Amino acid sequence: MLEFAILGLLQQSPMHGYELRKELASVLGGLRSISYGSLYPALKRLQAAGLIASEDPVPRALLPADAPALTGRRGKVVYAITAEGKERFADLVSQTGPEAYDDEGRFGVHLAFFRHTAADVRLRILEGRRRTVERQRDRLMDSLRRTQEKLDRYTLELQRHGLDSVDREVRWLTELIDSERDDARAEAARADEPPTGTAPPNDVTT
Amino acid sequence: MLEFAILGLLQQSPMHGYELRKELASVLGGLRSISYGSLYPALKRLQAAGLIASEDPVPRALLPADAPALTGRRGKVVYAITAEGKERFADLVSQTGPEAYDDEGRFGVHLAFFRHTAADVRLRILEGRRRTVERQRDRLMDSLRRTQEKLDRYTLELQRHGLDSVDREVRWLTELIDSERDDARAEAARADEPPTGTAPPNDVTT
DNA sequence: GATCGATGTATCGGGACGATACATCCGGTC
DNA sequence: GACCGGATGTATCGTCCCGATACATCGATC
Known part of the structure; x- marks a missing residue:
């Protein structure tokens, strides 16, 4: 990673x-x-x-031959x-398997370099990540429902907050995925045929 | 930890x-x-x-002397x-210093055993944790404001989501703290003096 | 002109983790 | 009644990460 x-x-x-x-x-x-x-x-x-x-x-050019010995050797x-x-x-x-999204850190790195990643690969990684996080959320919800009677108030609060956090991550990923799909659709529409009806505004780009 | x-x-x-x-x-x-x-x-x-x-x-009582050798030695x-x-x-x-809340895992353990913790210590730990997380949030907001032009869309999204997450944690901690304070106030009121005016409802507990 | 903090390369010991080995018990299944 | 697979259970190993630390240079501030 x-x-x-x-x-x-x-x-x-x-x-x-x-x-x-x-x-x-x-x-x-x-x-x-x-x-x-x-x-x-x-x-x-x-x-x-x-x-x-x-x-x-x-090359540090300076300093006579008697360099400060071993560790010394500055010069970046x-x-x-x-x-x-x-x-x-x-x-x-271009990896799209579980190794790309199961680990949070690894997924973060993939995201950081998404500009080097093809659109279909991006989508697969995002969807994979969402599946992983959804599973976490479901497991957490399950364990919370099963054990909530035995837990004291603070532990319960901690779990609830954790669950909320995971749930928000799922929603965040869903937004990203939807916006990727919109992009893909817009792309396809642009390549397919210029829209009739409403005139395309002055499209200078590219 | x-x-x-x-x-x-x-x-x-x-x-x-x-x-x-x-x-x-x-x-x-x-x-x-x-x-x-x-x-x-x-x-x-x-x-x-x-x-x-x-x-x-x-003591596994059974099995003759020729136990399955070294690693063998079941019996929980x-x-x-x-x-x-x-x-x-x-x-x-009863620790209330930074070591109690600076690390997320450590704080979680403290929270898990809050029922063994005195009320004033609980409050100090929660407030300390909130300070720590607030600092994280501020640093993150700062770096986001400074670098948002240079970041691509995905990295930006990641940072925004992280910031939102930290912000929610602050709010969650604030709720916990407020409810601790309410408890303390209720406790104090009960010990101090029975309220005049509105009659205290049938208070059977304790 | 001296100290202080940022920049810079590098190692060490302690500890966490995933993978794995080994071992037992219990339930179902034919 | 023999077998098998999965949950239970103890323990180690190699790999990697981290905090702390050492050493070194530079610029700026006072």
Whole structure:
């Protein structure tokens, strides 16, 4: 998942670790960010797999031969995606199976790179996610109905709030899906035939 | 956090791992449950610290000496809380600092055991949690306002949904807090003086 | 001109998780 | 009455993530 996000970000342009971390935070939803303890090992894995390459474009030119020893070696390391990396990213982006939406984080990453995703794939991922969340909601509703007598007030409140939250997510996904379908329909109509009756307004775009 | 939850559950009665896991799932909000890979190491840590004790009340009586060797050793292991464990739990339950509410999971556990918690401590925890979530909301609103031009539609939607979610949590907490305050006021009124004017309805309770 | 905070790369230990192995018991089924 | 599958049950392993930390440089503020 992290690897996926990194490949996606490097798609645009090379970056160094610090930048990557900041961008990653906004991709992951604005709240929880990623730690260096996750980031650097992930970069190493990607590099070992040949999906990204690192270069050191700031050769620090100065300083005599007695460099501050081992760990010292500032000068920012820039990571760039390779051809293989681009292939791999294209594969990942076009996945429509459960691995694309069962995990919340993974789904978020897919959403973040939807502009690289074909319209039909987008729709399948959104629908898959909705199915997953609906199942969660139903399970929760069920367990709540079965156990509500035995729970104290606070636990009950917690469950109710959780249920409400999941329910809202379903509705949110439904809105997204409907708007995707509208787009697809508009697209089809535009390709099929220019509307009769009402004149199409000055359509300059494209 | 896991340790906290285990101590809380064993407060009621001894349990074995499998039961513990199921109860834990409902404590943690109905959705995400805990894996054995987390549970058993946690039980070992608690046992090493002397906070719980394990007994094997099913001596399997049968089977000749040639037991199926090493790993074999069925007969469920029951875990019970010790006196030290009860002390530790009482300490944990009365914490009102950031450690009680900064982490979502930890806050959930506190909420799950609110019936063991004094009214003033409950209020402080709820208010602390609200402060934390409000800060999250404000940060998110800020970053959304600053970056909304550069984000594509889907990322924007994701952020908006996240923001809505956090905002709802604040409102939910406010409801809980208000109802706690009402309870406290009613309590105080009952202790202080019977109301004049309107006659108190037949108050049989307590 | 010195300190402070942002930027920057990197590692370490602790802990959580999914997967898996192993073992028992209970119900139904032919 | 033999068998089988699924729920119950204990436990470990490898992989990965995270918070904390170390080290290093730069710009700005006072």
